[in-house]
Amino acid sequence: MPAHIIDGKALAEKLRVEIASDVSTFVNETGVTPHLAAVLVGDDPASAVYVRNKERACANVGIGSTLHRLASETTQAELLELIHQLNADDSVHGILVQLPLPAQIHEKAVLDAVSALKDVDAFHPENVGLIVQGRPRFLPCTPCGVQQMLIHQGVQTAGAHAVVIGRSEIVGKPLVNMLMQKGEAANATVTVCHSRTRDLNDITRQADILIAAIGLPLFVKADMVKPGAAVIDVGINRLDGKLVGDVDFDQVREVAGAISPVPGGVGPMTITMLLRNTLTAATLLRKTS
């Protein structure tokens, strides 16, 4: 029997109705419209998709947004100058710097410069520390979106073996941390795999929950998946002009118990969590000002 398809798009839409209502309550109570500033340097294809979709998503739930589009030759000093301006701007509640940044820019230096209270991606060391300690301020957008999909699909994470392929600061590392915490959509036994992992297939075949965040189109094949496993595909790749994930959907769906598609899976959930975090940031800034 082919796998159940986990419809991230439908779940994202449903959650956005609640967020729109919370935004409207916030605006009525405070007279302030939550506002997200996004910074895009250069032209990464996955970032382009993200930018396009999130601008529209913000508008649909009543969140303001501004996109700062900078040339790929932008210097680190120029980028830092913009971040400082956004930090100081009281009308901006959330700041998102699109990754990857061009090679001449030191990513950590830029991400550290974003005010921890406006850090809707949860990249700031203080926010990462809070996540690791199990008391998050902002929930990392993609990992949290993945957790929501597991909850919605009724996938038991407690005691399950979750295998994450990828250890990036944006997806793999925070997700691994969240899955091992106590609490909902967590309590899993977690294995982290990466490019130096030996015998990858032997490990992935043990996964009750397999999450691919690699950035290689159609990398996960049917023989890497345990029959009945839940497979979550985080990848956003362009292949022959089409958007595809890190999982070979057509063959893995014949083996898995449940699988998320690309497009229509994790991507829309990431945006939904970003909307939620922007509202959280607006709420926090009012409390601290």
Ligand SMILES: NC(=O)C1=CN([C@@H]2O[C@H](COP(=O)(O)OP(=O)(O)OC[C@H]3O[C@@H](n4cnc5c(N)ncnc54)[C@H](OP(=O)(O)O)[C@@H]3O)[C@@H](O)[C@H]2O)C=CC1
């Ligand atoms: N849907 C969404 O909302 C989002 C999607 N994405 C997409 O997810 C994918 C991953 O993104 P991101 O985490 O930023 O990517 P990175 O390139 O930062 O990290 C990729 C990870 O995969 C590992 N890896 C690479 N090759 C292999 C291999 N052959 N076997 C095992 N592991 C391997 C790397 O290992 P090592 O550490 O050793 O290099 C690394 O840890 C991309 O397609 C990206 O576009 C990203 C963010 C959000």
Ligand SMILES: Nc1nc(=O)c2c([nH]1)NC[C@@H]1CN(c3ccc(C(=O)N[C@@H](CCC(=O)O)C(=O)O)cc3)C=[N+]21
């Ligand atoms: N600081 C930072 N934070 C990020 O979260 C971040 C980033 N940088 N850089 C780029 C990646 C990629 N990413 C996507 C999010 C949603 C879709 C998305 O909406 N996907 C739709 C696309 C639908 C379509 O337009 O075809 C889907 O998968 O259904 C895609 C990609 C976030 N990223």
Ligand SMILES: [Mg+2]
């Ligand atoms: Mg770089």
